[in-house]
Amino acid sequence: MTRAQEWFPHQYVPWSQGYDFEGPLGGTAWEEGQSALSPTIRSALVLNVLTEDNLPSYHWAVSDRIGRTGAWGEWLARWTAEEDRHSTALRAYLHTSRAVDPVALERMRIAQMSTGYTPRHVGMLVNLVYLAVQELATRVSHRNAGRYSGDSRCERLLSRIAQDENLHMIFYRDLLQAAMQMDADAVLQAVSECVRDFQMPAERMAGFRPLALDVALAGVYDLRVHHDEVLVPLLRSLAVWDVRELNPAGEQARDELAGTLHRIEARARAFENVKERWSAGRASGPGGITDKVSAAL
Ligand SMILES: [Fe+2]
Ligand SMILES: [Fe+2]
DSSP states (O other), X not given: OOSOOOOOGGGGSOGGXXXXXXXXXXXXXXXXXXXXXXXXXXXXXXXXXXHHHTXXXXXXXXXXXXXXXXXHHXXXXXXXXXXXXXXXXXXXXXXXXXXXXXXHHHHHHHHHHHHOOOOSOOSHHHHHHHHHHHHHHHHHHHHHHHXXXXXXXXXXXXXXXXXXXXXXXXXXXXXXXXXXXXXXXXXXXXXXXXXXXXXXXXTTSTTHHHHHHHHHHTXXXXXXXXXXXIIHHHHHHTTTTTOOOOOHHHHHHHHXXXXXXXXXXXXXXXXXXXXXXXXXXXXXXTTHHHHHHHHHO
C-alpha cells in the first residue's frame, strides 16, 4: 500500500472528444469510421475491458478459495477497489473516443458477467500462482494494447492501469517467494498445476476465441508473449530452477513444469510460423487465416 500512488481515472479520459449518442439524448449513433483504431486493437480493448468487468466474480473466487479475514481481507478489499477503476476508466475512454460499438459492448458485458468466473483450481497456493501469472499477463496485455494503439491518450491510460497490475503482480509474487522459503515442494506442485492448464480469466466468454485471435495477431498477447514475458521471468524470480533438496513430488512437479514450458514454446513457434505466412499473404485458401491460426493457438 505504501508503494501504490494515488491516481484518478477521470483525468485520463478524453471527455472533450465525446458527444451524445442516439437514444434518449437524440445524439449520433456509433459508426465504425468514428475511430481510427485498427480492428485488432479494438478487439484487444474489448477483451481487456470485459476481462476487468468480471471483477465481482473474481472477488468471490479469491475470497472463496483463500478467505477474507485479517490482513488478507484488507488486501482483498483494496485490490478489488483498485481493479474496479480499470473497467470504469477503460469504458469511459471507449465511449468518449467511440472506439468500439457501445451497444455490442454492453451486450457482451451482460453476457460475460452472466457467465461469471469460476477458478479451475481449489487450493490456496495454486490460486496465488494463478493470480501472479494473471496479473503479469494483464499488465503486459494492457501495456501492449496501448503501445500499439497509435493513440497517445489510449496509451497513457493503459500504461497507468498497467502500473496497478504491476504492483498487484509484485504482491502475489512476493507471497510466493516467501512460500518458497517455507515449502518449495508445495509451491513447485502448485506452479506446475497452474501453468499446465493456464487460461486467461475471460476464456469462457462468448466470442473469446476470435477476440483472442485478433489480440494475438496484433502482437498484444500470444503464446510467445505468454512464454517469454510472463512465465519465464516469473519462474526465474521464484528461483524454481535453482532450488535444491526437493522431495520426489517436488522434483516430479519441476520436471513436468519444464515439459509444459517446452510445449508452450513449441506452440508459440508454430503460431509465429503461421502468422509469418499470413503476413506474407500465403495463408489463403479454404478456411483462411482464422482456422489456420486458431489451430496453432
Ligand atoms: Fe485490472
Ligand atoms: Fe490487477
